[in-house]
Amino acid sequence: KQEVTQIPAALSVPEGENLVLNCSFTDSAIYNLQWFRQDPGKGLTSLLLIQSSQREQTSGRLNASLDKSSGRSTLYIAASQPGDSATYLCAVIMDSSYKLIFGSGTRLLVRP
Amino acid sequence: GAGVSQSPRYKVAKRGQDVALRCDPISGHVSLFWYQQALGQGPEFLTYFQNEAQLDKSGLPSDRFFAERPEGSVSTLKIQRTQQEDSAVYLCASSLGVLSSYNEQFFGPGTRLTVL
Numbered sequence: 001k002q003e004v005t006q007i008p009a010a011l012s013v014p015e016g017e018n019l020v021l022n023c024s025f026t027d028s029a030i031y032n033l034q035w036f037r038q039d040p041g042k043g044l045t046s047l048l049l050i051q052s053s054q055r056e057q058t059s060g061r062l063n064a065s066l067d068k069s070s071g072r073s074t075l076y077i078a079a080s081q082p083g084d085s086a087t088y089l090c091a092v093i094m095d096s097s098y099k100l101i102f103g104s105g106t107r108l109l110v111r112p
Numbered sequence: 113g114a115g116v117s118q119s120p121r122y123k124v125a126k127r128g129q130d131v132a133l134r135c136d137p138i139s140g141h142v143s144l145f146w147y148q149q150a151l152g153q154g155p156e157f158l159t160y161f162q163n164e165a166q167l168d169k170s171g172l173p174s175d176r177f178f179a180e181r182p183e184g185s186v187s188t189l190k191i192q193r194t195q196q197e198d199s200a201v202y203l204c205a206s207s208l209g210v211l212s213s214y215n216e217q218f219f220g221p222g223t224r225l226t227v228l
Contacts, residue, residue, distance in 0.1 A: 004154070041121075041221070041222075041224075042221055042222075043116070043203060043219035043220050043221045043222055044155070044203070044205075044219040045219075046216060046217075046218075049216065089154050089155075091154070098143070098145075098160060099145075099157040099160070099168075099171075100145075100147075100155070100157065100217060101157075102154030102155050102156070103154050104152065104153050104154050105153075105154055
């Protein structure tokens with residue numbers, strides 16, 4: 001059974017700092033991996049999607065990498081801003097599937 | 113519509129009551145998913161519809177949970193005889209494609225259910 005783990009569970013950083021969020025998964029037979037952002041009381045917003053054949057994806061200040069063989073992904077946020085404060089969720093989809101399997105998330109607070 | 117909408121946004125129920133949660137997917141989206149998110153956890157899959165057909169209900173936690181999508185658009189998740197452990201945020205997502213290929217899932221804002 002696929003298990004997705006996110007470390008750390010919570011993170012508080014001063015504005016402007018570069019930071020890394022970690023995601024690991026136990027079964028490497030994934031179709032793709034997605035990073036989502038969740039604001040309080042809101043749904044999930046997709047940030048980056050990495051296909052299993054890709055190594056990384058970039059969008060603005062966000063960069064996500066994928067090492068499928070080691071079962072790891074990282075989300076790098078450059079020059080963090082208070083508006084980045086949210087919960088970040090990592091999710092995988094297994095080959096021939098459609099269910100998103102989520103980690104428990106990292107709650108990020110960026111202090112002004 | 114512009115996105116996935118869900119109603120009500122908040123629901124408080126007394127233990128033993130029945131509740132119904134509604135999801136309006138993005139127009140034209142074939143696939144519809146329900147997820148349950150407990151406090152401090154990531155969402156967990158409940159059920160999947162392709163048009164009006166419920167193709168997977170493996171994540172429904174008990175027979176008190178029932179979902180339908182009779183006309184292949186709006187979906188309702190019904191929970192009978194609610195229990196305190198049912199308290200969670202219920203998220204609906206829709207995607208354009210079908211089971212055989214992955215298409216991005218777009219999420220609604222969720223319904224926060226509190227069972228007293």
